[in-house]
Amino acid sequence: MLKTSRSRRLAGDILTYAVLTTLTTFCLGPILWMFLTSLKTEADIVTSHMQYIPRTVTFQNYVAIWTQSNFPVLIANSLVVTTITVVICVLTGTLAAYAFARLPFKGRDKIMLGYLLVRMFPAVMVIIPLYVMMRTVGLVDSRFGLALAYTSFLLPLFAWMLKGFFDAAPKELESAARIDGSTRLGAMVRIVLPLARNGLVASSVFIAIAAWNEFIFALMLTTGQGSRTWPVGLQLMVGEFQLPWGVLAAGGILSILPVVVLFAIVQRAMVQGLTAGAIKG
Amino acid sequence: MATLSISGIRKSYGALDVLHGIDVDLEDGGFLVLLGPSGCGKSTLLNIIAGLDEPSAGDIAIAGRSVTALPPKDRNIAMVFQSYALYPTMSVERNIGFGLEMRGVPEQERKAEIRKAAEMLQIGHLLDRLPANLSGGQRQRVAMGRAIVRNPDLFLFDEPLSNLDAKLRVEMRTEIKRLHERLGTSIVYVTHDQIEAMTLATKVAVMKGGYVQQLADPRTIYERPANMFVAGFIGSPAMNFIRGKLLSDADGTRFTSEGVLVALSGPGIANGTRECVFGVRPEELKVVETEDAFLEGVIDVVEPTGPDTMVTAIIGNQAVIARAEPRFKGRRGDQIRFKVDPSSINLFDAETEVRIDTGDGPPVRIASV
């Protein structure tokens, strides 16, 4: 009896690891292959016989994408747009999230639901009018304009996610600070924000990644060198120049590098915020 | 002068009324306990006193000045929270001194005050620690230190002992009483624990459903509860209730029920019959062997607790609990008889559940049978 239950558990453990290994291979295999490809010479990629491990490791593809295209400009544009987006969301979204989490007011649930419903709007449905509007005020092909467009779906996301972190900070601490002589503002700045610091970082990173990755808005709203972000630039390069696979792979690896690094740093807090926000919503 | 006067406080959230016009005064140096089951509105009332919640109507005055329109920081109060609410990122010392820091008290002065409070509470050796590294009891003391150091007009305690284990709770209860007597500052204290109310209060407000059911000193609340809710809420085990009839005619006044016949005499009972409830505390039911008992029944359960033995008896078809002496010998199924101390019983109207008041003394006097 004891023996069978132990052997059954052992079988379960083995099965668990098998499943996890398979899924991880499925998830990481493609990324690994892209990485390998980026290190291969053209001869190793375009062969009649599949070359799995590069015969010679070369960084030529990285040099090529960085020096022979406008990739650095694209990356810089993406950095600027992402930064502006995060700044706008943090400044306005933190205040909103705090109000949602702490201050009861009439219609709070409705406004919060409204913030959530924004997700239901098809991107295209907002993009077309936004394009027309931004052209009128001269914000098409501007990094600020693109960042502003990003806030349309990232600000509600940010506010909801951060609200979850504010909810987790005990209310009584704030009450204590107010009785100890702080105003609401003082209690928010001195007590609540430091407590929700991890959440603030995680939510910011989450929207930073989303802004960095965004493609559709950028494709529509940027038309030239001045504001084009890397996803659009990379996509256009593929179409226009028949970009060699190795160079494309190098570009891909370079552009996901910041994502992977940021994700690795704050993944725990981000996962926590993501699940809380999504389940409540 | 009243330290705290609460007048006509109402609170409603939309259509939901939480407080229906509360009026309470607390004398200088008094200890007011707001007692009631969860959801009775006691915490809401405390938050309104603190300024953390806004009343829908009414006025709060602390130390003779109306504070209804003032934010919490300007009310000169201090509060101890159920979760202690210690700032997790600050040392014990800074936690205690935070209120002084906010009010611009110079560091030297602050340090001296903190040290004084810390010594009073025997936490002088913990000042450098973070709250996370303290035990429950120590956190409780720090929270109290933070309140003391402010030297406020009024202390507010929100169920401060409910997160402690039983032994520590008794210890800290004594500590709070000692502190109150030493400092002489008025205290408003919220709890659902009737023992805390009995031991600490100079005045108890028993609350239920957003109303104050009774406002009186603990003795009066215990001995002369205003209604059956108060009678049942205070005391452990609770007061025994026996339903029956109150008869008044030429032969005198008596309370009768199956197995119960108590002859009464006294003013305030009109001629006729009246449905009522007879209330008697377990310790007032005296087991007797003689034939002239008032209550007669059969033992159901016998529970020795050490200092005494709790006996559950069935009288008619109603159960009563009596606190008998530790060496009580009866067994399940035995006959049992009780007498009652004449000054200790209460009668309640069967319908309104309000105590039948017949003046200052006991509601009715029990005549010898």
Place this chain on the structure above:
Amino acid sequence: MRRDHMKSILPRGPITLLGNLSETRYWVYLLLFPSLVLLLLVVAYPTLYGFVISVREMRLTRPGLNGWVGMKHYVAMMSDRVFWISLKNTAIWVTAAIAIEVTLGFVAAVALNRNLPGTKLFGVLILLPYFLPNVVAGHMWALLLDPRLGVINDLLVGIGILSTYKAWFADPATALAATILVEAWHGFPFFALLFLAGLKGIPEDLYKAAAVDGAGPVRQFRLITVPMLKTVIAAAVILRVISLVNSPDLLLVLTGGGPGNATQVLSLYAFQTAYREFNFGYAGALSVVMFILLMLFATIYIRLTRVTKE
């Protein structure tokens, strides 16, 4: 003490002023104001404007054409073959992708929830694809499935499943399926994440009680795990449906809707109508229809899942 308190209510500067304002009932509106204004500007107004555009003629390539056309675009849509194909493809694409994602996500969550040594690391690694950009994901899989250089073709030929390399995205018969595979890769970690959180929320005691009562693993799964996860599953699915219906990125990168219209979906069709042809009126009408269908679906879906819960 009293002196200090008097001092603190005297205004001393903008910060103090703001602090005092924070104690009034206007504070909440002040906090909401910036984000509300911004969202009204970049969401509410454009949305309303979007409805307006859908009943107008608006082609940026032909500025002369401008004016009210009423329901013209909507009528045209009814006889637009591509619209109906896109609608059908959207339904297939979303349903199939979500079915696979839920299954994989569930398997992953159950495995991760066993809390064996190393599962934390596996959890992080499995989550990674969800955070990768669609543009990179698309090209990466295009490389893997390439008809001449694709490693997957090589592997499948190697183990004998295929006899020759296959052009997955170019063949109308396999194009949609191939894009669904890529989408599943990209999206299943999202489900794994939410399901894992849901599983962690189920009290251990429930399983112990069931085991004592004699329920085996299968029955425990059916009677405890599934009912307890119902809300999480329902929420995760609706969120995913919304984002899948709305975002054309992956298909735009992978196939552009082709070959023919084999992988054309509504969001992509609307986007291309706007982006390539600058026919904003018709694109607007397409996205309005998409939005209404989505709303309809969400309402029915929420109603249904609520009913089953109670």
